[in-house]
Amino acid sequence: MVQSSVVTRSLFRPALAKMNAYTPGEQPRDGELVKLNTNENPFSPPPAVVEAICAAASGPLNRYPSPTAEPFRVAAAEVLGLPGPEWILAGNGSDEILTMLVRGFVGEGQSLRLPDPSYILYRTLADIQGAVWEQVAFNADWSLPPAFSSPAESLRLALLPNPNSPSGTVIAADEVAKMAESLTCPLVVDEAYVDFAEQHCLDLVRQNERVLVTRTLSKSYALAGLRFGYLVAQPQVIAELAKIKDSYNCDAIATAAATAAIRSGEWLAETRETLLATRQRMFDRLVGLGFDVTPSQANFLWCRHPDGSHQSMYEYCKANGYLIRYMNYPGHGDGLRISVGTDREVDGCLDLLEYWLTSR
Amino acid sequence: MVQSSVVTRSLFRPALAKMNAYTPGEQPRDGELVKLNTNENPFSPPPAVVEAICAAASGPLNRYPSPTAEPFRVAAAEVLGLPGPEWILAGNGSDEILTMLVRGFVGEGQSLRLPDPSYILYRTLADIQGAVWEQVAFNADWSLPPAFSSPAESLRLALLPNPNSPSGTVIAADEVAKMAESLTCPLVVDEAYVDFAEQHCLDLVRQNERVLVTRTLSKSYALAGLRFGYLVAQPQVIAELAKIKDSYNCDAIATAAATAAIRSGEWLAETRETLLATRQRMFDRLVGLGFDVTPSQANFLWCRHPDGSHQSMYEYCKANGYLIRYMNYPGHGDGLRISVGTDREVDGCLDLLEYWLTSR
Numbered sequence: 001m002v003q004s005s006v007v008t009r010s011l012f013r014p015a016l017a018k019m020n021a022y023t024p025g026e027q028p029r030d031g032e033l034v035k036l037n038t039n040e041n042p043f044s045p046p047p048a049v050v051e052a053i054c055a056a057a058s059g060p061l062n063r064y065p066s067p068t069a070e071p072f073r074v075a076a077a078e079v080l081g082l083p084g085p086e087w088i089l090a091g092n093g094s095d096e097i098l099t100m101l102v103r104g105f106v107g108e109g110q111s112l113r114l115p116d117p118s119y120i121l122y123r124t125l126a127d128i129q130g131a132v133w134e135q136v137a138f139n140a141d142w143s144l145p146p147a148f149s150s151p152a153e154s155l156r157l158a159l160l161p162n163p164n165s166p167s168g169t170v171i172a173a174d175e176v177a178k179m180a181e182s183l184t185c186p187l188v189v190d191e192a193y194v195d196f197a198e199q200h201c202l203d204l205v206r207q208n209e210r211v212l213v214t215r216t217l218s219k220s221y222a223l224a225g226l227r228f229g230y231l232v233a234q235p236q237v238i239a240e241l242a243k244i245k246d247s248y249n250c251d252a253i254a255t256a257a258a259t260a261a262i263r264s265g266e267w268l269a270e271t272r273e274t275l276l277a278t279r280q281r282m283f284d285r286l287v288g289l290g291f292d293v294t295p296s297q298a299n300f301l302w303c304r305h306p307d308g309s310h311q312s313m314y315e316y317c318k319a320n321g322y323l324i325r326y327m328n329y330p331g332h333g334d335g336l337r338i339s340v341g342t343d344r345e346v347d348g349c350l351d352l353l354e355y356w357l358t359s360r
Numbered sequence: 361m362v363q364s365s366v367v368t369r370s371l372f373r374p375a376l377a378k379m380n381a382y383t384p385g386e387q388p389r390d391g392e393l394v395k396l397n398t399n400e401n402p403f404s405p406p407p408a409v410v411e412a413i414c415a416a417a418s419g420p421l422n423r424y425p426s427p428t429a430e431p432f433r434v435a436a437a438e439v440l441g442l443p444g445p446e447w448i449l450a451g452n453g454s455d456e457i458l459t460m461l462v463r464g465f466v467g468e469g470q471s472l473r474l475p476d477p478s479y480i481l482y483r484t485l486a487d488i489q490g491a492v493w494e495q496v497a498f499n500a501d502w503s504l505p506p507a508f509s510s511p512a513e514s515l516r517l518a519l520l521p522n523p524n525s526p527s528g529t530v531i532a533a534d535e536v537a538k539m540a541e542s543l544t545c546p547l548v549v550d551e552a553y554v555d556f557a558e559q560h561c562l563d564l565v566r567q568n569e570r571v572l573v574t575r576t577l578s579k580s581y582a583l584a585g586l587r588f589g590y591l592v593a594q595p596q597v598i599a600e601l602a603k604i605k606d607s608y609n610c611d612a613i614a615t616a617a618a619t620a621a622i623r624s625g626e627w628l629a630e631t632r633e634t635l636l637a638t639r640q641r642m643f644d645r646l647v648g649l650g651f652d653v654t655p656s657q658a659n660f661l662w663c664r665h666p667d668g669s670h671q672s673m674y675e676y677c678k679a680n681g682y683l684i685r686y687m688n689y690p691g692h693g694d695g696l697r698i699s700v701g702t703d704r705e706v707d708g709c710l711d712l713l714e715y716w717l718t719s720r
Contacts (some may be wrong), residue, residue, distance in 0.1 A: 011465060
């Protein structure tokens with residue numbers, strides 16, 4: 001780790017100098033570990049995507065791409081049943097979309113709100129901006145108290161991952177609609193995992209310009225390596241936010257790949273069915289091992305064992321070739337978040353947990 | 361164009377509500393115009409790049425990529441003769457690098473400095489940040505007056521495109537070194553066009569942590585469609601800036617392509633030689649047509665005709681299938697910036713200009 005001197009740090013904005021970088025989940029490069037830690041899709045992406053990439057590679061890469069990833073917007077508007085492409089903003093991963101949202105709405109010293117525990121990146125984005133974040137704790141049943149929806153003058157943005165991580169739980173769309181009505185600032189519904197859920201909030205966008213829905217192709221379309229996400233919002237909101245984005249934020253190849261992906265509805269339905277069946281088997285077996293497992297609408301399960309040795313379980317799995325996620329949230333407690341992999345990957349991991357629990 | 365209501369705008373940061381979006385050069389989608397307007401390389405990228413993209417398409421796209429585009433950094437450090445990958449920050453185009461630099465160094469209400477005329481995007485980046493930009497006019501010979509290098513308390517960043525656009529001129533490295541010594545803030549040397557020049561400023565980075573060099577693969581490597589750029593700076597500066605970047609800002613495919621590109625030194629040398637020969641022919645012929653042409657170290661020429669009808673020439677060329685760039689800088693005047701295309705493209709454009717000038 002490179003250390004910065006006081007002199008170096010003084011060149012930077014103070015907000016930056018005092019913050020720590022966001023640490024994403026472990027990404028071992030050697031390929032020897034089974035990864036059940038960052039909610040990737042265990043399958044290869046739709047075959048049409050691979051074909052689209054190779055075709056685009058022979059296209060005019062020497063020319064700038066569409067500044068708005070227009071082919072994707074047109075396809076996505078059609079597939080999602082939106083009035084037109086002007087309801088969509090494409091980004092270099094939904095991470096870039098989230099960055100644009102924080103930059104668009106939250107000034108230095110202003111605040112954004114997030115539930116706790118949820119996606120820690122939101123806090124990092126506030127830190128980078130020199131803004132303040134406030135957390136509202138989930139209730140024990142993963143519903144949210146009225147405090148999450150209460151307006152405040154300095155509050156410029158509220159972020160709701162739905163389904164949430166690490167819980168995989170969902171706030172019902174009619175409940176989200178009420179939250180948005182109550183808040184005076186925009187409410188971002190982060191639907192990174194929505195393709196594994198039973199509902200979504202796209203309809204709310206038409207009803208209220210303060211509802212903004214973000215999505216990613218990383219999880220359900222098995223394209224974490226590609227970096228493509230998008231925002232659905234009313235056209236006047238998209239137009240303002242577009243001022244922030246880099247001129248050509250989505251490259252020609254990613255745009256071609258994402259366009260092919262969003263049109264792969266059949267592939268998505270089949271993959272979803274497979275992963276949901278595995279999720280149910282995982283759930284049942286974890287319950288059988290004595291875990292308290294939260295019913296999930298995402299491609300992962302949040303589980304806690306009365307035994308409490310979550311960190312030891314994580315380390316035991318890692319030592320034996322399986323990477324799962326150990327999470328410890330101050331004020332909430334710790335647990336394990338396990339991604340839904342293939343049946344074989346999941347069985348391998350659960351065999352390890354079973355051995356650990358029964359052999360002590 | 362979608363109009364935002366006052367209510368909608370009030371949701372956004374005031375800096376955003378009052379600014380206009382940056383408008384990149386025209387990108388006709390129909391492919392019927394010869395593009396000599398955005399300094400793209402007229403040739404296809406190195407064959408190794410196309411191969412690398414297809415190979416990466418069949419790789420594990422369902423997994424997150426290297427968060428730091430590590431294969432590229434390793435290759436680039438080697439090719440550029442830098443001590444190691446920790447001297448490089450990779451970005452989604454050098455546009456993203458420039459965005460990170462402004463976000464890293466310049467707070468709301470603080471200022472950045474740029475020469476005039478130069479790259480207008482810097483002003484947009486300041487506007488987005490709610491910061492102030494100040495321009496220092498080039499001298500008539502495209503040197504810079506001492507005002508560009510004079511330190512000021514609120515000044516947090518100076519940006520120097522080198523070679524500059526639209527002029528294609530270069531400030532000598534020893535002059536840049538003196539500027540950096542004089543300034544107390546970081547000096548970004550934007551080397552987007554450096555592969556067409558006779559010098560670069562990489563050596564200055566080792567001497568002074570306040571010198572930061574940005575580069576792109578868009579121009580010299582014929583990869584505008586790919587979006588890949590990078591920053592060269594001292595490791596402690598890179599480490600601080602990396603806090604701002606999105607967790608996985610470069611995708612797996614772009615990283616593989618960029619790694620193949622930076623290793624294509626022979627292709628680069630050949631392409632450079634071809635384009636520089638064409639540039640010389642263009643220069644001579646434009647001079648022959650009575651233009652005042654600025655000697656260029658980039659892949660474009662800035663030219664002004666005593667006739668003064670630059671806008672009409674631009675329109676005449678466009679109506680006849682050739683897109684060049686008409687620029688009008690308040691306080692400086694207007695002119696034409698013409699990219700170096702293939703010999704055939706350039707000849708076609710110059711035939712039109714000749715016809716226009718001689719037939720009046």
